[in-house]
Amino acid sequence: MAPADSKTSKIVSAHDSKLVDILFSSALDGEYVRDQISGTFKAFNSDEHEPTKRAAGSLDDNTVATLKKRELRAIAAAESGQIDDAIQQLSEIIDKHPTYAPAYNNRAQAYRLQNVEFDVVITDLNSAIEHASDDQTLGQAFTQKGIILRERGDQD
Numbered sequence: 001m002a003p004a005d006s007k008t009s010k011i012v013s014a015h016d017s018k019l020v021d022i023l024f025s026s027a028l029d030g031e032y033v034r035d036q037i038s039g040t041f042k043a044f045n046s047d048e049h050e051p052t053k054r055a056a057g058s059l060d061d062n063t064v065a066t067l068k069k070r071e072l073r074a075i076a077a078a079e080s081g082q083i084d085d086a087i088q089q090l091s092e093i094i095d096k097h098p099t100y101a102p103a104y105n106n107r108a109q110a111y112r113l114q115n116v117e118f119d120v121v122i123t124d125l126n127s128a129i130e131h132a133s134d135d136q137t138l139g140q141a142f143t144q145k146g147i148i149l150r151e152r153g154d155q156d
Contacts, residue, residue, distance in 0.1 A: 059097065067093055067100050074103075078110050086110045101137045104128035108144060121148060 059067070070093055078086035090107035093100060108124035125148075128141035 059100065063097070067097060067103070071102055071106060074110075075106060078106075078113065083110050083114050087114070099131045101128045101130075101132035101141070104131065105137055105141045105144065108141075112144075112148070118148070118152065 070089060074086045074089035074093070077083075077089065087107060087110045090103045090110065093103040094107065097103070104124045105128040108121045108128065111121045111124065122145065125141050125145040128137060129145070132138040132141060
């Protein structure tokens with residue numbers, strides 16, 4: 001890969017640079033990223049699945065739709081650099097709906113971006129795994145947990 005010139009490097013934000021580092025620094029993500037770049041990875045299409053309905057357990061469809069919208073607002077806040085706000089929003093979702101697994105998974109990611117203690121992040125990921133019944137949430141939580149454990153030197 002050719003080195004970036006000064007014009008290119010000014011376009012990439014510090015946030016984007018950190019995300020690229022995370023994606024390419026882990027062997028666990030390497031195959032996934034390579035498949036995305038080459039176009040052989042089939043992206044998740046929510047129209048083909050019903051992950052939120054299954055992930056939400058006993059929550060009704062209207063509640064799930066509302067939670068998903070709130071979750072997306074929290075993700076947007078995190079992506080714009082407002083990590084504390086995102087954590088607060090996700091915590092409010094978890095407080096009111098403790099079986100909504102995607103909120104735990106996303107809060108764990110926000111905690112990672114804030115360099116919160118390992119045990120706090122793992123606790124959220126374990127909760128996401130415990131409450132998830134859809135493959136997408138379960139896969140994301142296990143992948144994130146695996147990356148964290150590998151970074152800490154746990155190869156099992």
